Amino acid sequence: MINWFRRLRARIRYRHFEHDLTEELEFHRQMKEEALAPDGAATGDAPWRAQRELGNTTLMREDARHVWIAPWLESVWQDMRYALRSLRKHPGFTVTATITLLLGIGLNTMLFTLFNALALRSWPVADPARVVRVTPLSRATRGRGDGISFAEYRFLQRRATSFSGLVALERSGARIAPQPSGQAEYVQACSVSGNFFDVLGVAMAAGRAFVPEEAVFGAPRAVTVIGDALWRRRFGADPTIVGRTVYINEQPFTIVGVASPRFTGPDSVRRYELFIPLPAMPLVRLQAHESDVFDNPERCCAEVAGRLAPGVSAPRATAEIASLLGRFRAEWKLRPIGVRLSSTANLGPLTSAESLDQPGSRRVLAVFSLLFVALFLVLLLACANVGNLQLARGMGRRREIAIRLAIGAGRRRIVRQLLTESLLLSLAAGGLSMGFAAVLLGPILRIMDPRANASLSVAPGLAVLAFTFVFCLLAVLLTGLAPALRATRPGPAIASPGWQEVGIGRVRLRSVLLATQIALTTILLVAAGLLTRGIVTAMSSDLGFAVNDILVAQVTPPAGSGDASLRSGWFRGVLDTLDEAGLGPIAVTNIAPLADSRMSVGVRLPGERESDARHVRMLSASPEYFDLLRIPLVAGRTYDPRPSAREVVVNETLARLLWPGQQAVGKTLISGATWTVVGVAKDTRITGFETVPPVLHWAASATSVPLILLRGGGPHTEARVRAALRTFDPRIAVSTAALSDSLRSSLRNSITGATIAWAIGLLGLALAVVGVFGVFAYVVEERRREIGIRLALGARGVQVVRLILAQTRTATLGGLAVGFILSLGAGQVLRAYLFGASPFDPIAYGGIALLLAVSAAVAAYVPARRASRIDPAVTLRCE
Amino acid sequence: MKEPPDLLPGTLDLLVLRILARESMHGYAVAQRLKELSRDVLQVGESSLYPALQRLLLNGYVDAEWGASENNRRARYYTITKAGRRQLAAERAEFDEIVAAIQRVLQTA
Numbered sequence: 008m009i010n011w012f013r014r015l016r017a018r019i020r021y022r023h024f025e026h027d028l029t030e031e032l033e034f035h036r037q038m039k040e041e042a043l044a045p046d047g048a049a050t051g052d053a054p055w056r057a058q059r060e061l062g063n064t065t066l067m068r069e070d071a072r073h074v075w076i077a078p079w080l081e082s083v084w085q086d087m088r089y090a091l092r093s094l095r096k097h098p099g100f101t102v103t104a105t106i107t108l109l110l111g112i113g114l115n116t117m118l119f120t121l122f123n124a125l126a127l128r129s130w131p132v133a134d135p136a137r138v139v140r141v142t143p144l145s146r147a148t149r150g151r152g153d154g155i156s157f158a159e160y161r162f163l164q165r166r167a168t169s170f171s172g173l174v175a176l177e178r179s180g181a182r183i184a185p186q187p188s189g190q191a192e193y194v195q196a197c198s199v200s201g202n203f204f205d206v207l208g209v210a211m212a213a214g215r216a217f218v219p220e221e222a223v224f225g226a227p228r229a230v231t232v233i234g235d236a237l238w239r240r241r242f243g244a245d246p247t248i249v250g251r252t253v254y255i256n257e258q259p260f261t262i263v264g265v266a267s268p269r270f271t272g273p274d275s276v277r278r279y280e281l282f283i284p285l286p287a288m289p290l291v292r293l294q295a296h297e298s299d300v301f302d303n304p305e306r307c308c309a310e311v312a313g314r315l316a317p318g319v320s321a322p323r324a325t326a327e328i329a330s331l332l333g334r335f336r337a338e339w340k341l342r343p344i345g346v347r348l349s350s351t352a353n354l355g356p357l358t359s360a361e362s363l364d365q366p367g368s369r370r371v372l373a374v375f376s377l378l379f380v381a382l383f384l385v386l387l388l389a390c391a392n393v394g395n396l397q398l399a400r401g402m403g404r405r406r407e408i409a410i411r412l413a414i415g416a417g418r419r420r421i422v423r424q425l426l427t428e429s430l431l432l433s434l435a436a437g438g439l440s441m442g443f444a445a446v447l448l449g450p451i452l453r454i455m456d457p458r459a460n461a462s463l464s465v466a467p468g469l470a471v472l473a474f475t476f477v478f479c480l481l482a483v484l485l486t487g488l489a490p491a492l493r494a495t496r497p498g499p500a501i502a503s504p505g506w507q508e509v510g511i512g513r514v515r516l517r518s519v520l521l522a523t524q525i526a527l528t529t530i531l532l533v534a535a536g537l538l539t540r541g542i543v544t545a546m547s548s549d550l551g552f553a554v555n556d557i558l559v560a561q562v563t564p565p566a567g568s569g570d571a572s573l574r575s576g577w578f579r580g581v582l583d584t585l586d587e588a589g590l591g592p593i594a595v596t597n598i599a600p601l602a603d604s605r606m607s608v609g610v611r612l613p614g615e616r617e618s619d620a621r622h623v624r625m626l627s628a629s630p631e632y633f634d635l636l637r638i639p640l641v642a643g644r645t646y647d648p649r650p651s652a653r654e655v656v657v658n659e660t661l662a663r664l665l666w667p668g669q670q671a672v673g674k675t676l677i678s679g680a681t682w683t684v685v686g687v688a689k690d691t692r693i694t695g696f697e698t699v700p701p702v703l704h705w706a707a708s709a710t711s712v713p714l715i716l717l718r719g720g721g722p723h724t725e726a727r728v729r730a731a732l733r734t735f736d737p738r739i740a741v742s743t744a745a746l747s748d749s750l751r752s753s754l755r756n757s758i759t760g761a762t763i764a765w766a767i768g769l770l771g772l773a774l775a776v777v778g779v780f781g782v783f784a785y786v787v788e789e790r791r792r793e794i795g796i797r798l799a800l801g802a803r804g805v806q807v808v809r810l811i812l813a814q815t816r817t818a819t820l821g822g823l824a825v826g827f828i829l830s831l832g833a834g835q836v837l838r839a840y841l842f843g844a845s846p847f848d849p850i851a852y853g854g855i856a857l858l859l860a861v862s863a864a865v866a867a868y869v870p871a872r873r874a875s876r877i878d879p880a881v882t883l884r885c886e
Numbered sequence: 887m888k889e890p891p892d893l894l895p896g897t898l899d900l901l902v903l904r905i906l907a908r909e910s911m912h913g914y915a916v917a918q919r920l921k922e923l924s925r926d927v928l929q930v931g932e933s934s935l936y937p938a939l940q941r942l943l944l945n946g947y948v949d950a951e952w953g954a955s956e957n958n959r960r961a962r963y964y965t966i967t968k969a970g971r972r973q974l975a976a977e978r979a980e981f982d983e984i985v986a987a988i989q990r991v992l993q994t995a
Contacts, residue, residue, distance in 0.1 A: 010945065010946075027962065031913060031961070034914065034955070034962075035932060038914040039914070061932055062931065063933070070936070074937050074944055
């Protein structure tokens with residue numbers, strides 16, 4: 008340990024050290040000389056004999072020095088200093104290369120920071136790595152006995168030893184108000200087991216967490232813990248908040264604590280502001296549950312999480328939970344299910360995903376993957392540019408390197424030194440990238456989506472640092488290695504002034520880089536072009552149903568309206584009120600038109616097996632649906648709303664699918680029960696913008712689906728609706744939207760996507776143009792003498808330009824060809840986002856080809872012109 | 887003249903320490919002393935001596951100080967430290983062990 012200090016001191020006092028050693032060795036030599044002198048050697052000879060016998064003092068000094076300072080460390084340090092000096096001497100190159108790399112690495116870093124914040128972060132609790140979610144392995148949605156019921160949770164919580172605590176929770180929304188009749192605010196709430204805050208290790212900013220007596224099933228107490236933001240927002244950070252009463256869904260609750268500001272709920276994205284004990288849920292009717300939901304093992308479902316006990320591994324805990332559950336389910340004669348433990352990081356930031364299997368999270372993952380690929384291509388482009396720059400610079404330093412090689416430097420050493428330069432450039436770019444990501448990402452997100460969750464903190468963390476570093480290294484390899492190897496290749500000996508090499512091998516590398524740049528840019532631009540064509544197709548396609556005149560209203564029954572039958576009566580009342588107010592005709596449905604819902608059912612023909620069932624989209628609506636939306640029925644009639652009639656309407660695609668070439672009306676199909684087809688509806692884009700899927704329409708009981716469709720899309724109608732409903736029930740919560748607005752907003756995501764794609768594509772184009780410009784400029788510079796001679800001999804400017812262009816012709820055409828071929832593949836990948844436009848859309852490809860041609864011409868123009876303007880007298884003179 | 891025998895690796899440090907244990911001296915004197923005491927058998931090249939001295943300095947077994955030599959030149963004098971003496975004793979014991987072991991094998995094998 009002390010040695011380290013000594014070494015450090017020696018390093019710092021380097022020159023002093025050197026001086027000491029030199030003096031010491033000189034003394035030794037002098038003593039030797041004196042010892043030799045009386046020996047009879049010629050007096051003039053003694054110094055040199057002494058020196059000879061002493062040996063190589065330089066080597067000795069170095070060896071002595073290497074005792075103190077590790078030689079490899081010293082040479083690395085030397086490389087760095089040399090690289091810094093060299094970069095400083097060529098500021099143009101350094102700045103250009105750094106900015107280019109910054110673009111490439113920076114975009115990737117920003118994307119990864121966003122991804123990290125949204126998808127890879129776990130719950131904001133203590134030691135989140137030990138907190139896991141316990142999720143059932145079956146993919147079924149909430150059905151009977153297909154998840155972990157509350158009864159099972161209570162069983163597990165008492166018996167699981169591999170967890171230091173298991174918590175259960177359920178998420179919902181709730182209205183909170185300081186006074187019973189005051190303005191209520193709708194917030195996200197969480198009903199949690201009594202040990203929630205303790206197990207997760209959440210600190211309290213005020214008051215305390217729940218105690219076990221407050222969370223006894225069957226004897227609930229009306230207590231709540233609120234979030235820090237809510238405390239500040241609604242209660243002005245009142246220090247006497249503990250003990251005050253608030254009204255949750257009009258029920259009085261006592262605040263016992265305020266959670267610490269760091270804890271925004273069991274979610275890395277959404278903010279949960281209200282926590283009540285699970286047993287208190289029935290007090291506020293937070294969810295439509297049956298009364299025995301906490302005791303009956305068949306009632307679904309609880310979300311279960313827990314903290315692993317110290318030293319316990321996840322597989323062991325999984326095994327224990329699985330066996331405990333198995334025991335329980337066997338006892339209650341339920342179907343066994345598997346469980347797995349997963350991290351609390353959720354990959355479904357834009358939906359309410361609570362498990363990885365939600366379709367929403369899959370789609371978000373898909374979008375992220377596409378973006379990653381696109382930005383990686385941009386990085387490759389940037390690296391190609393910088394690689395070309397390095398090549399050019401390497402050529403300029405050929406003399407210097409040749410001399411060093413001749414003196415005796417190892418090739419590896421010089422390559423290492425050149426790579427150090429690339430490393431410094433990359434690290435600089437990487438450091439700046441992280442800075443930009445930290446500063447710019449927040450504002451960019453807010454511009455793109457003003458509704459973005461303000462609590463989303465996109466500060467780069469350790470993961471982002473590691474990611475950036477890896478990309479920096481990648482950039483070094485891509486931009487530095489090949490040029491460094493090329494520059495140090497033992498070739499023609501020391502360059503004489505004016506000597507230029509026009510070797511074939513070097514040109515090939517540069518051509519490859521150029522071709523790569525062109526190909527990558529092509530792919531990016533074609534992707535953007537196709538996406539745009541897709542949107543144009545979507546917007547211009549005939550939707551097949553009325554959009555401009557329809558209002559979609561959603562009503563929520565106030566809490567405490569009773570159980571299912573009472574609610575149904577209430578809903579009937581709503582519809583009657585609307586009808587009486589002259590707002591008919593009315594239809595009800597479960598999915599709004601154009602809503603991108605993937606609700607599907609299995610459908611098979613009589614006589615087919617269960618496994619042959621096809622999955623088709625399902626829409627339940629009242630019979631007036633088709634009429635209201637002006638969807639023509641090409642055959643038959645609309646269905647009878649009574650469930651006993653078992654009538655359905657299919658769309659043309661489904662009819663073609665099940666009974667190709669036949670009349671569908673009158674046929675039967677099986678989906679759960681046997682249904683008769685009474686009508687065929689024309690294909691419409693009611694389900695969204697993609698290719699029309701087969702759709703099954705069946706009757707919805709007028710009181711069991713949430714959406715009401717009415718004629719009349721203006722604000723006037725909206726006001727009438729609200730007024731009418733308020734007379735029916737003043738506590739009603741109504742939200743309305745005109746269908747034409749939905750149309751616009753359903754395309755908004757796609758438009759944002761296309762905009763991003765164009766931004767990336769144009770960035771790539773800019774990089775490529777700069778790269779092409781650089782290459783041409785260098786070619787001209789390189790062949791300056793030759794051009795001068797040609798011009799002197801009588802060549803015309805045009806011929807010279809053609810000569811320059813010819814050199815890069817193969818590369819350009821090759822790059823274009825490869826680019827377009829790869830774009831065909833890209834088109835296939837993007838098919839899902841194209842709304843039916845063809846991935847081989849000629850307009851897109853043609854347009855992009857034109858754009859590329861123009862850009863290439865622009866990029867080559869200036870250098871080419873400069874070439875034709877070369878004054879032969881001048882070039883021939885400066886040798 | 888035949889090549890001087892190679893020193894066992896690591897013994898140079900031991901020898902230098904021992905020489906310095908008697909009195910402080912500068913590098914040249916150490917070299918002379920070694921040559922003298924070993925009756926010209928061990929001739930350490932200066933190329934190994936100075937790195938050895940640096941090693942001892944690094945490990946704290948000797949201290950170095952500039953002083954005046956016999957003929958009033960500036961020379962660097964090395965003095966053994968307490969840690970150096972401890973190390974000397976330890977290495978000496980180890981060396982004896984090794985040599986004894988080698989002898990045993992040569993005699994009885």
